[in-house]
Amino acid sequence: MFGSPWNAVIAAALGLLALLPVPAANGAAAAVEPVALVTELAGSGSVSQKPDGGALEQLHELLPGAVVTLNAGARAVVVHTASGAVYDLAGPGRYRVQPQALEALSGRLARRELPPEIRGFRLKPLSTMQASIVMRGSAPARLDGPSGGVLVSGELTYRIRGDVMSPSLELLDADGNKIVSAREAPAVFSPAEATALQPGRPYVVRVQGQDSRGKPVELSSRFWLIDAEASARLRAARPGASATTTDLIVYAMALESAGATATAREAWRVVNERR
Numbered sequence: 001m002f003g004s005p006w007n008a009v010i011a012a013a014l015g016l017l018a019l020l021p022v023p024a025a026n027g028a029a030a031a032v033e034p035v036a037l038v039t040e041l042a043g044s045g046s047v048s049q050k051p052d053g054g055a056l057e058q059l060h061e062l063l064p065g066a067v068v069t070l071n072a073g074a075r076a077v078v079v080h081t082a083s084g085a086v087y088d089l090a091g092p093g094r095y096r097v098q099p100q101a102l103e104a105l106s107g108r109l110a111r112r113e114l115p116p117e118i119r120g121f122r123l124k125p126l127s128t129m130q131a132s133i134v135m136r137g138s139a140p141a142r143l144d145g146p147s148g149g150v151l152v153s154g155e156l157t158y159r160i161r162g163d164v165m166s167p168s169l170e171l172l173d174a175d176g177n178k179i180v181s182a183r184e185a186p187a188v189f190s191p192a193e194a195t196a197l198q199p200g201r202p203y204v205v206r207v208q209g210q211d212s213r214g215k216p217v218e219l220s221s222r223f224w225l226i227d228a229e230a231s232a233r234l235r236a237a238r239p240g241a242s243a244t245t246t247d248l249i250v251y252a253m254a255l256e257s258a259g260a261t262a263t264a265r266e267a268w269r270v271v272n273e274r275r
């Protein structure tokens with residue numbers, strides 16, 4: 001057996017090993033999510049962060065530790081999605097993104113809180129919402145109407161467009177059961193007028209018919225109503241006609257976070273018109 005001096009050496013070595021970092025599973029480092037978003041930008045600036053540093057742009061997502069530099073005369077609005085705060089930044093200045101705040105290294109910044117109806121939602125990173133920001137293109141035959149979650153049932157209106165002969169229509173629940181069935185699809189179909197819809201439960205509008213060459217055509221759209229409490233909060237926080245671009249972006253992000261992805265698509269369309 002080793003004597004007491006060796007015991008001391010072994011104990012010291014084990015203590016040093018305990019301080020070494022433990023590799024992540026499969027050698028992969030844990031992903032770091034953005035905590036802030038540039039919603040408005042006038043003038044120019046840059047951001048120092050990996051992997052997408054460089055020129056500052058509107059809708060630029062910012063990671064913890066990122067440093068935003070604004071040139072003289074520039075102005076930016078940054079929403080800190082993790083803390084629910086909005087920052088107005090003025091150039092020239094340098095600002096560091098912290099996990100729960102923005103810090104002025106130089107320059108002037110002003111902070112305000114998001115409305116309480118919005119702060120209750122965890123705003124997801126914008127990069128997870130791109131499917132809702134991009135509008136769907138046209139097709140020879142299509143079913144126009146919401147695809148995804150909606151804020152209120154009044155948004156649920158469907159129209160058949162294009163080359164569809166003798167279309168039939170069905171409304172199905174999540175288990176595939178037919179709730180509504182029509183051998184001749186109406187020109188306009190509103191599910192909420194045909195049956196009582198349950199919030200949080202998905203439904204599918206399905207149209208079947210033929211094109212002008214006799215080939216089968218099937219069109220469908222899946223939708224759901226978000227829960228009543230979230231809907232009431234978001235309706236209360238809906239931006240008015242004089243809303244800023246930041247207000248519109250934050251509202252669209254809150255819609256996404258609440259599952260109202262179809263309603264958010266229209267909100268993003270308004271944002272895109274302003275950009």
